[in-house]
Amino acid sequence: MTDHKTRRQFLAEASLSLAGATALISGSEDRANAQAGPPTSMPGTPQTPTPGAPPAFGTSPEVGPEVSLATFAEAEKLVQAPLTQHDRAIVSGNWRRSMPALYERRTGPRKVALDDAAAPYSNWNPVVLGQSHGPETDLFVRSTIDPGPLPSTDAEIAFAPVTKLSLWIEKKQITSERLTKIYFDRIAKYDDKLRCVITLTPEIAIKQARQADREIAAGKYRGPLHGIPWGGKDLLDTAGIRTTYGAEFYKDRIPASDAAVVERLHAAGAVMIAKLSLGALALNDIWFGGQTMNPWLLEEGSSGSSAGPGAATAAGLVAFSIGSETEGSIVSPSMRCGVTGLRPTFGRVPRSGAMTLCWSLDKLGPMTRSVEDTMLVLQAISGPHPSDLASVRSHLEFDAKASVKGLRVGYFPKWMKEAPATEVDLNALAVVKKLGMEAVPVSLPDWPYGSLNIILFAEAAAAFEEQTLDHRVDQLKMQVPDAWPNTFRQARFLSAVDMVQADRLRRKVAYQMARVMGQVDLLLVPALRDEMLTISNFTGHPSLTLRAGFVQVAEARSDWAPDPEHPLPKFSPPRTVPYGITLVGRLFEEGIIARVGLAMEREFAVYQNNPPTFDG
Helix, strand or coil: CCCCCCHHHHHHHHHHHHHHHHHHHHHHHHHHHHHHCCCCCCCCCCCCCCCCCCCCCCCCCCCCCCCCHHHHHHHHHHHCCCCCHHHHHHHHHHHHHHCHHHCHHHHCCCCCCCCCCCCCCCCCCCCCCCCCCCCCCCEEECCCCCCCCCCCCHHHHHHCCHHHHHHHHHCCCCCHHHHHHHHHHHHHHHHHHHCCEEEECHHHHHHHHHHHHHHHHCCCCCCCCCCCEEEEECCECECCECCCCCCHHHCCCCCCCCCHHHHHHHHCCCEEEEEECCCCCCCCCEECCEECEECCEEEEECCCCCHHHHHHHHCCCCCEEEEEECCCCCHHHHHHHCCEEEECCCCCCCCCCECCCCCCCCEEEEEECCHHHHHHHHHHHCCCECCECCCCCCCCEEECCCCCCCCEEEECCCHHHCCCCCHHHHHHHHHHHHCCCEEEECCCCCCCHHHHHHHHHHHHHHHCHHHHHCCHHHHCCCCCCCCHHHHHHHHCCCCHHHHHHHHHHHHHHHHHHHHHHCCCCEEEEECCCHHHHHHHHHHCCCEEEEEEEEEEEEECCCCCCCCCCCCCCEEEEEEEEEEEEEEEECCCCHHHHHHHHHHHHHHHCCCCCCCHHHCC
């Protein structure tokens, strides 16, 4: 029978054991010193080194606060790495001469400032040995569609996909200035319900729209984004326009230059109309202005952290938006708000001028109302940038007219039979077969993939170290245990050894994904399956999330941990909301998942449904 001790008994017995161990070791040291004779110098006394003697570890001057056996006994609980009493005594006795001296940023004098642009020297490369680097040439073929006549109502125009808007603008059936004003009017009408806009940019938008109209009238058409109004997640720097990261202490931050993605959209002739909300410092959907809401169900948040891009795109307040993802921040709001989100391969789109949360995980991508729209945007923003060391040269191959027959679509049989999968996921698998593709069962080892988040938390805590230590993060609206302030503090106690081990696990996971992706052309997965969200983000694979149907919910959904003091709203009868699927592609092969997504989108025939409250 197990002997259960109270915490008081455990601590009392532990203290007695530690005291005994200290006395025992101390006595042994006294006897050893007596046999060896008097020391040649007192500890801490400077000595002239013998010529040719190398430096040794553990010989620095003592630094930091006093520590004891008890200090380490308690610290072992945090890192779950128990020591023997003998080892603990050696560690604690030498600690102030060995490790604290390495903490120059803690102990001072802090000779080197680590500014926001200083990325870690180690650079994550998602391509493992023997794996393809994607297409060898560029190919971009748009679908051939007749957009039809310009709709008679502003709402119908606003909800049209970029594929149609671009053709109406090119054919001069509508001006960019009129389209821009339509979206500004809708923002004025609806943003109070959604709280998805942080900053409107009317001056630059009207200027860009008028310039687009002049150029198009003169026959200088730049391409499918020319004259198209868009909004960017407010972690993209915009010259002379505030970029807040959704955080209270950055409300008045005004960058001097544009992010690389913003520059490229300007060059494509797109019209920037708004900086869109994000959960503070890129977590969930609550920012200093409140919670961004789901246009389909105003009693729940839009999910995040690309909260504003998801809500604004779904409600027809922008033609398209740019979001970002570290681990789910494009996928989740795309699911919740019923939009199409493309998370590109890590390294395809530069993050220069975007807020850093996690150097080896952050990605920027489009959020739109149709599959082909995502590719129109991706084409404009792809390519390396000198200030993003992780960005690489790559080719983009997309043919909207190519057949999908014969493509191999991998799926995980077990995942399709359990939550979070629904009938919509099973129907998507049936559609795969109906379209002439081959459904191929695949598998991954049952590994602790959640352990990879040691990397995310450590990098994020490093990115916001100063803001944590000087307590600026205390100003954030959300101070619950699963919000960033608490996570940043907890991450200080993650083991550096475990960080390296997690990185080694990451490489093994990347090889497993390379094995699976070698068997198929793409994967079909339940969009919010936690393992694949983690795996594919850490391996850098691209994903496309698109609306595939509708489900009914009897309770509001939340990104936050359950809080009994603030229960979520319940609905009777249940509410109908959009539901999506996710396609995961091989590295740098966004064109394949887009081609399949386009075929499935047509078969599902639900992407043109709009949230009723915003359809007028």
